[in-house]
Amino acid sequence: MVSYWEALExxxxxxxxxxxxxxxxxxxxxRVLAEPMRADRDYPPFPRATMDGYALHHADLxxxxxxxxxxxxxLAGSQPVGRIGSGECYKIMTGAAVPEDADxxxxxxxxxxxxxxxxxxxxxxxxxxxxxxxARQGEDLRAGDLVIGKPCRCxxxxxxxxxxxxxxxxxVARGPRIGLITTGNEVVxxxxxxxxxxxxxSNFWMLLGALxxxxxxxxxxxxxxxxxxxxxxxxxxxxxxxxxxxxxxxSAGDADHVPRVLEESGVRRLFHKIAMRPxxxxxxxxxxxxxxxxxxxxxxxxxxxxxxxxxxxxxHVCQGLERPVPMALPLHSGRKxxxxxxxxxxxxxxxxxxxxxxxxxxxxxxxxxxLQANAFALHPAGSGxxxxxAEVKFYSFV
Ligand code: AMP
Ligand code: MG
Numbered sequence: 001m002v003s004y005w006e007a008l009e010x011x012x013x014x015x016x017x018x019x020x021x022x023x024x025x026x027x028x029x030x031r032v033l034a035e036p037m038r039a040d041r042d043y044p045p046f047p048r049a050t051m052d053g054y055a056l057h058h059a060d061l062x063x064x065x066x067x068x069x070x071x072x073x074x075l076a077g078s079q080p081v082g083r084i085g086s087g088e089c090y091k092i093m094t095g096a097a098v099p100e101d102a103d104x105x106x107x108x109x110x111x112x113x114x115x116x117x118x119x120x121x122x123x124x125x126x127x128x129x130x131x132x133x134x135a136r137q138g139e140d141l142r143a144g145d146l147v148i149g150k151p152c153r154c155x156x157x158x159x160x161x162x163x164x165x166x167x168x169x170x171x172v173a174r175g176p177r178i179g180l181i182t183t184g185n186e187v188v189x190x191x192x193x194x195x196x197x198x199x200x201x202s203n204f205w206m207l208l209g210a211l212x213x214x215x216x217x218x219x220x221x222x223x224x225x226x227x228x229x230x231x232x233x234x235x236x237x238x239x240x241x242x243x244x245x246x247x248x249x250x251s252a253g254d255a256d257h258v259p260r261v262l263e264e265s266g267v268r269r270l271f272h273k274i275a276m277r278p279x280x281x282x283x284x285x286x287x288x289x290x291x292x293x294x295x296x297x298x299x300x301x302x303x304x305x306x307x308x309x310x311x312x313x314x315x316h317v318c319q320g321l322e323r324p325v326p327m328a329l330p331l332h333s334g335r336k337x338x339x340x341x342x343x344x345x346x347x348x349x350x351x352x353x354x355x356x357x358x359x360x361x362x363x364x365x366x367x368x369x370x371l372q373a374n375a376f377a378l379h380p381a382g383s384g385x386x387x388x389x390a391e392v393k394f395y396s397f398v
Pocket of ligand 1 (some may be wrong): 182183184186187199200201202203204247248249250251253296297298299300365
């Protein structure tokens with residue numbers, strides 16, 4: 001039996017790229033950007049008015065000029081036709097390029113304006129200085145500067161940035177081809193008739209949801225009964241995968257055939273059993289074709305924890321993202337230690353100052369699955385009960 005930390009190291013040591021692909025910008029949302037980004041030009045690309053107002057020569061103010069003739073009106077996106085002389089100004093809008101012959105923008109609210117003239121100094125105003133209310137060309141970035149240097153998730157800010165840089169297609173990390181085989185004689189599809197001793201297949205939907213949140217999908221899926229022959233046949237139907245996830249049948253019960261069948265079909269075992277709760281019976285290996293095989297206990301909550309703490313980190317690292325780093329916060333209410341193992345329990349990180357509130361979960365078989373949790377907290381092996389306000393490590397999964 002390995003600890004969770006050992007299991008994570010073993011899994012991450014197997015990480016490999018699934019390759020990259022080019023997608024149109026619309027297809028990049030939530031995917032992992034796999035190419036560095038450089039500024040295609042200076043940013044701002046031109047001296048930009050940051051206020052609606054009047055652009056003029058600072059030197060005119062130094063010379064005591066207070067009244068200015070409005071030579072032109074500059075809207076965002078427009079360029080001046082002429083130039084301004086002494087005692088002249090441009091009326092200018094936020095986002096417009098400040099022409100070369102102006103070096104200061106005075107806010108509209110700081111002047112008196114008439115039809116074709118404006119006067120400064122009659123109202124209380126910001127103190128003047130060169131480049132007031134002008135974002136100077138290149139003050140954020142110079143053309144060629146590295147903006148994104150490592151893989152990152154295309155969140156809304158990244159999407160906006162990619163658009164700014166003029167990208168209409170981008171290179172993203174390819175997602176793994178993932179297969180899911182759920183097992184169990186007692187497990188029935190939702191919507192199908194079930195006997196009083198059967199239950200519905202929640203693992204399929206839960207794991208599909210977990211994958212979709214990662215902007216991934218299943219390449220194939222199947223459900224098989226607790227029958228070694230059927231299991232063996234099913235494995236042969238999933239040849240070209242990067243990851244195979246199986247659920248159920250990995251413990252010590254009479255119907256738990258999965259580890260033996262996997263080993264008989266040539267999957268090399270990396271570990272069996274993790275000293276953690278839930279998720280203890282987890283089996284993990286590598287197929288002869290190089291696919292990672294995660295055989296999880298059937299218990300839905302175990303599957304969820306294993307996915308978040310083992311499978312998602314594996315996929316992230318394969319795609320070039322950072323490995324998970326725990327954070328720590330105080331626990332809202334105390335918790336009893338139930339076993340000598342590392343225990344992960346569902347919490348909701350909330351409040352200001354932030355705290356961790358335990359979410360409802362009776363046992364790892366509780367169908368509520370820690371409803372509304374947004375993180376798993378760790379109650380470490382070797383520690384006693386946790387008191388109210390105890391600082392605990394947790395992994396956020398949203
Ligand atoms: P097992 O790991 O096969 O011993 O299953 C552990 C528990 O999880 C049992 O109570 C199973 O009935 C339940 N279980 C197994 N597979 C599923 C599934 N796909 N959906 C919901 N519960 C399941
Ligand atoms: Mg079973």
